[in-house]
Amino acid sequence: MRLLQVLDPHKYYKLGITTSIYSPDTLKSSGNRASIYLGNVVTQEIDVMGRSKSIDNSYKANLLEKHWMPPINYEFPFCVVTKNGKQTKKYAQRSHLNKFHWLILSHKDQGLHCKYCALFASGSGGGVQTNTPLKRLVKQPLKAFDDLLGEKGSLLTHQRNKYHQMSVEAGKSFLVTYHNPDLNVANQVCKQRMAQVKENRDRLRPIVSRIVLCGRQNIPLRGHRDDGKIILNVDKNEQNTVVANQEGNFRALLRFRIESGDSNLRQHLEVANSNATYISKIVQNELIDTCKDLIQEAILARVKEAKLFSLIFDETTDISHTEQLSLSIRYFYNGVIKEDFLTFCDTYEMIHFEDARAERRLTGVKLPRIVEDLCFKFDIDLAWCVGIGTDSCSVMASETKGAVHELSKKATNAKRCPCNNHILNNSLAKSSKVSACRNASATMRKVVAFANASAKRHKVFEEELEGMALQGICETRWVERHDGHLQFQGDNLVKICNALHRITTWEDSKTASDAQCLRHVLCSSEFIIASVCLNDVLGTTVSLSRFLQTSSIDLKRATDAMKDTIFLLKQKRTNSDVVFQQLFSESKEIFEQLDVEIRLPRIFPRQKHRENNQPGQTAEEYFRKSIYIPLLDSIIADLEERLSPEVLSLFNLGVFLPKTVYSEVDLVAVREAVKNYTELLHRPHISTVLSEFQLWVTKWKREVESGNKVPEFLPQVIEQCECVTQIYTQI
Incomplete structure (x- = not known):
């Protein structure tokens, strides 16, 4: 079971100037x-x-x-x-x-x-x-x-x-x-002191419970005025009502609890001194920090018991323009694969720059040092880290100065486990290398921005599209990006052009001219063909993108789905003549509805800045060679490059998935797995693991002969095999 727990450390991903490692003094200052x-x-x-x-x-x-x-x-x-x-x-x-x-x-x-x-x-x-x-x-x-x-x-x-x-x-x-506070001598001698301790805890309990409630329900605590003594009798005068309406949810919930009959809380807020009510924003922050500490303590206790774990981290800029690094941890605990968010931090505060006026750059060397600092802070031993999950950007994935490469120097047993959905997204972004596709996507975004810029324009588009509103073309959410492209296909494109035509008759000259320019681009041959080609490719990948965003997916199934998608794209590339012929027929229908002609761009014998095909070719041949085939080639090549042998080597442990027979290739894979993970398995002898593997295969052969259902995926194997871990200790 222990090798199987290493099989899937990451399933998806939704972290010249030197840096310094944090000292205990600095760590303590975080609170x-x-x-x-x-x-x-x-x-x-x-x-x-x-x-x-x-x-x-x-x-x-x-x-x-x-x-x-x-x-x-x-x-x-x-x-x-x-x-x-x-x-x-x-x-x-x-x-x-x-x-x-x-x-x-x-x-x-x-x-x-x-x-x-x-x-x-x-x-x-x-x-x-x-x-x-x-x-x-x-x-x-x-x-x-x-x-x-x-x-x-x-x-x-x-x-x-x-x-x-x-x-x-x-x-x-x-x-x-x-x-055991009851054993405290002061409490035993003075019963009144013990009673006071109990009373103080009873006073704090409803305050803490309101904060926990707001945290669980994602309710903001504070309002415009949250200072001073809380007003209990709101309805007695109008001034109290005005002040109460400006207070936040936390104080409103306390007031609601008092109105529900909590006499202890009422007495506390009425009798306690203004500096001892424990409802100020400072106390709120302290209680929230305490809740955070307790949650982290529980997670880290489970991680220590699980021993093996994987790290998942990424950095991004939030809405407040703060560069945040988030750290999550994935581990196997009590028969369940858990993935818990651990913490986030301000990356620039975690890095010490020697020159305060120098450019603040986050490199593949500085990011892993932040992760190392956080692991040191939480007493997480990187020697037991078996996987590192990040996106596939150059800062993370570079083989020379990438964050994963640098962190692997400390986490020597860790394998890089890339986010397959991010791999797909980056590969689809390669479509921007085809100028026609890049221009088509940019035009779609401009049309959406133009339509949503005013209520008057929005109303026109809503009338033409029969109540449907145009959605933005998302750059990172590829399911939504596909839905955004669908808005410009077939009859919808005709309706959008009709809406733009209506706007061209307005008296506002700027709006009318912008609408005329956009309509002219939408009716161009290059845009229509490129949008149809994009829709075909995105239609092939959208199912994969939805699958990669599901919560119950392991690494093997994800990569198998990626390989199937690559195979389908290669088939389209091989049969591009037949496939594009069908796409071109669909485009002709759109041209007829828009009442425009299919036109080829001007071709010059020494053309350098555009696809230069030989004169005399048909429009179908030209657009197939200049748009459709380059689009497929760029995406296929990038996907194959990102699924490197290092990534595919993670599937060697798939040999331990249930099977009824084994071959010499399987035995070689078992030997390789023992070699890779010998330190984590306390140096087992290869012959012992091979014998256990043969017994493992015999077990599943018996299950099949008995008519029992054999698990197909890793989580199911772990769930069914917890009862036999004493037999298959190494597996």
Whole structure:
């Protein structure tokens, strides 16, 4: 099952100046208080514990329980020791951390700390009072690794110290009372304090629930005026009504809850001081951040349990002109393939530019560093990353300086898993290389913009098109782009020309002249033929585009569909004479309805800037050679180039899909898979996996002979085989 989980790490995709890796200080400034993140910056907090820096109990508990652990491929720090004139390196080791539960490694200072003493053995921190000078392992990192073990070693000596033992007891007692507030001595002695704690939590509960509700329903929280005390008796005077109408949804929901009978919330808002109502925008942001931390913590806990995962990231500019990088993670958990959004960030804020006035460019080197920073922040070990999903633009996919190439240097086991729908989109964009097709699409966009520029024009087009409104020609959504091209086919094109003809009679000279120019282009031979050719090609690919946007699709089915589409396009190219003859017949009907003639462009013997065919050819031959065939050739060539051998090699694991017989080719594929994923599978012997594969094939042969339905796709295989993972441990 473990190899099958690697089979489909990505199904679709909907992230001279140097950059610097984020330090724990910088990561802390982002405000994320998730437990995994706290582990990354634990040493930064511990370093200053002895300098009277206080932290809250929640933060302290996370420091004790969920501190950062170095990943598998982490390079441990070392010190250089000179002995007998020879220098040797002495390393801190993972075995030291495993043997001493109180010991942690500081990535920032490249040294060792005692987490209990740093928190509880500091007099300035309110811990155990002692006259022992606290330096190494407490206020200062231990960087001398030459004498750690042994009876007189630094670690055992520290462990025997009384202040260390008292600090450990203080830390354990703190965790017990933190997780069980009823055991807190202050709460046991003072019942009134415990009652106050319960009351405060009851006051916060409805406030938090309203924020969660707005988040789940995608409802904005704030309005024009969200400051000050909330008005409860809105209907008593008109001024209160005006103010309440200017407030946001969050305060309106609180008021609605009070009107529904929540007396505790009413009492809280009436009695509490203005600085203790917990409904301000600052508190709202803090509660939202807390919700974010809890969600991320749950996702990361599942990822750690799943172990293997794939990263999906992309960067784009949002509506506020901020360059955002989004990061999602795909993994296998409890028999289900999950794909969770993890975070997004401002790419320019994540990158440090040496020259503040220099051009801010996002390159294939800088983007993976941002992803590495985010993985470090969330304590995600890239050694267990098996797939990287991005789009196919040059910044991402370049084999020399692309983001995937650079990130693969750290994620050595990861394979690039491109978005097939984006591959199709980029290939269809190659149609712009055919000037007639490019000009036809541009003309369609101009007509749509012209029709929607005013209500008066829109009304004319609506009347001619019998209530249908013209839709924009979308550049990125290819299903919608196909629908947009369909608007200019057949009878619709005639109706659009009629609408433009009506507008040419208006008194507004500019509008009338623009309409006349557009109508002239729409009635041209080149536009009509190009639009028919585009419709034919887009009609072939639109079903594939819809299929690639479905949620339940694996990599093999997606690429099989891509290959089928390429095969169909090649058939059209081979039989272009017959296919284009039919398309040309359709074009003739449009010419007759528009009452225009099919005209060839002027042909000159030494023509350079346009398709130059020999004089004497028919119009059908000319347009077939100048528009239809180049359009097919450009799209087919680009699709084949994008489905590279590296991408197709991902399907070697398809050999593990259910089958009743196997061949020598299958055994070779199994050996290759074991070779590629040996590190992830703890170096299994090839003969063991081959024997397991033969048993695997025998199992499915028995299922077929019994008349049971055999799963065809990866998710179905995983779902049915969870019960037999103890038998097929490597598969």
